[in-house]
Amino acid sequence: MKTFNSVAALRTQIADWKKAGLRIGFVPTMGNLHAGHFALVELARQHSDKVVASIFVNPTQFGPNEDYARYPRTPDSDINGLAGKACDALLLPSVEEMYPFGTMGCVQMHVPGITDILCGMHRPGHFNGVAQVVARLFNMVQADVAVFGRKDYQQLQVIRYMATEMSFPTRIIPAPTLREADGLAMSSRNQYLEDEQRQTATFIYQTLNFMKDQASLGMPIHGIEAEAKQRLEMMGFVVDYAEIRRSDLSRAIEPNEKNLLALIAARLGRTRLIDNLEFDFA
Ligand code: PAF
Numbered sequence: 001m002k003t004f005n006s007v008a009a010l011r012t013q014i015a016d017w018k019k020a021g022l023r024i025g026f027v028p029t030m031g032n033l034h035a036g037h038f039a040l041v042e043l044a045r046q047h048s049d050k051v052v053a054s055i056f057v058n059p060t061q062f063g064p065n066e067d068y069a070r071y072p073r074t075p076d077s078d079i080n081g082l083a084g085k086a087c088d089a090l091l092l093p094s095v096e097e098m099y100p101f102g103t104m105g106c107v108q109m110h111v112p113g114i115t116d117i118l119c120g121m122h123r124p125g126h127f128n129g130v131a132q133v134v135a136r137l138f139n140m141v142q143a144d145v146a147v148f149g150r151k152d153y154q155q156l157q158v159i160r161y162m163a164t165e166m167s168f169p170t171r172i173i174p175a176p177t178l179r180e181a182d183g184l185a186m187s188s189r190n191q192y193l194e195d196e197q198r199q200t201a202t203f204i205y206q207t208l209n210f211m212k213d214q215a216s217l218g219m220p221i222h223g224i225e226a227e228a229k230q231r232l233e234m235m236g237f238v239v240d241y242a243e244i245r246r247s248d249l250s251r252a253i254e255p256n257e258k259n260l261l262a263l264i265a266a267r268l269g270r271t272r273l274i275d276n277l278e279f280d281f282a
Contacts, residue, residue, distance in 0.1 A: 001083040003090045007140045010091050014052070014142060022049035026143035026170065028134060031055040032072040033081050036178040036186035040147045041085045043175045047145045053082055054091040054137055060103050061129030067270075072188055091140065098136060109135055111158050111165075114249060118154050119265055119274065122240040127158045134159055138168050146170045151177040151185050153263065153276045157249055177275070179205065185275045192271040201273060203235045204264050208277035211244060211262035215255040216281055224255070228264070237266035247278070256281050 004010040014024060025048030027040045033055075044051045055078055062068035075092065082090055099106045108128065114120070115127035138146065148156045160172050178186045183205035184198075193201055207228050214224040221244050228242035244252045247259040263276040 001079070001087050001090055003079065003092055005092055005094065005097065007091070007093065007097060010052070010089065010140065011142075013089060017050050018142075023145070024048055024141065024143040025051045026137070026141045026146040027051065027053045027087075028137050028146065028148075029053060029055055030057045030071065030188070031078050032074050032188040032191075033078045034186050034188065036149060036151070038081060038085050039178055040149060040175050041082065041087050043173060044145065044147045045086070047147075047173060048143075050088040051086075052089045052091060052141050052143065053087050054093070054141070056091075056093055056098060056133065056137075058098070058129060058133040059095060060099075060106070060132055061126050063123055063125060066123070067189075067192075072191065091137075098133065106132065108132065109162070111162050114154070114158055114161060117249065118241055118243070118245075118263060120154070122265065127155070130155055131158060131162050135162065135166070135168075138163070138170050141170075143170050145173050147173045147175050149175050149177060150278070151187070151275065153261065154249065185273075187273065189271055189273065193268060197268045197271065200235050200237075200268060203232065203237075204266060204273055204275045205277075207231055207242065208262045208264060208275060211242070212277055212279045215244060215260065215262075215279070218255050221252055221255055228262075232264070232266050237268055240265040240267070240272070242266070 025044030027044050029037050041051055057071050059068055109131040110128050111131050120127050156174055163172055182202045184202050211224050211228050225243055229239045232239045242264045244260055244262050246252050252260050258280050261276050261278040265274045
């Protein structure tokens with residue numbers, strides 16, 4: 001695997017691959033890679049000839065009181081892991097390479113509507129930062145396909161919207177959520193959890209299943225959401241939201257509509273966890 005710190009050098013490599021008729025798959029990450037990320041690399045490989053990953057902890061998607069400074073940075077083990085998955089290239093840019101005029105002087109992005117709900121409501125500016133960095137990365141890599149996990153479902157929707165609306169030539173491929181044996185969705189933030197919190201964290205997935213089961217029984221949506229929130233609070237979570245929505249993230253009206261998903265964002269101490277469960281009552 002070749003590692004590139006400069007976009008110019010990566011572009012030369014990608015231009016050579018494209019000249020040879022090879023398709024490029026892209027996996028953007030913030031590093032601290034786990035099995036969930038490696039599954040994204042494998043999925044990208046199924047849709048392309050050469051896989052490019054990026055590792056960049058993007059400052060513009062963190063709020064002032066969030067974990068940008070303490071976000072785990074583990075480049076050596078990330079590089080070994082990606083090489084072990086036969087990733088072909090890694091873009092590892094500096095903040096200066098990504099934001100040549102600084103993060104205050106950079107072009108802003110805003111995806112309207114969808115960024116004002118759910119995580120967007122609780123993390124103002126977060127999705128603007130995600131859209132801003134993903135647009136830059138898409139321009140840098142010019143991939144045929146890019147893979148994003150379904151665990152960050154709202155992020156996936158924001159990126160799909162942006163890619164369609166701005167005519168990016170990169171096709172977005174969603175990847176299923178990988179879970180630990182007890183159901184906890186894999187996340188770099190899980191390692192912040194102390195032992196007891198780690199056990200409590202499994203309750204998020206249990207509550208998502210509870211929401212799904214209640215919806216399948218035809219229980220009213222507002223009642224399900226209120227009970228899910230209450231259950232999480234009783235376990236010690238501070239709940240940002242526990243909601244049932246349609247797959248386009250508009251509000252669900254009836255529990256037995258098709259293409260629904262339950263979404264939870266909740267905090268245990270300083271650690272904010274998100275997860276979702278898609279369901280369908282055919
Ligand atoms: O999901 C992530 O890790 C990040 O939000 C992404 C898409 C790499 C943008 O920084």
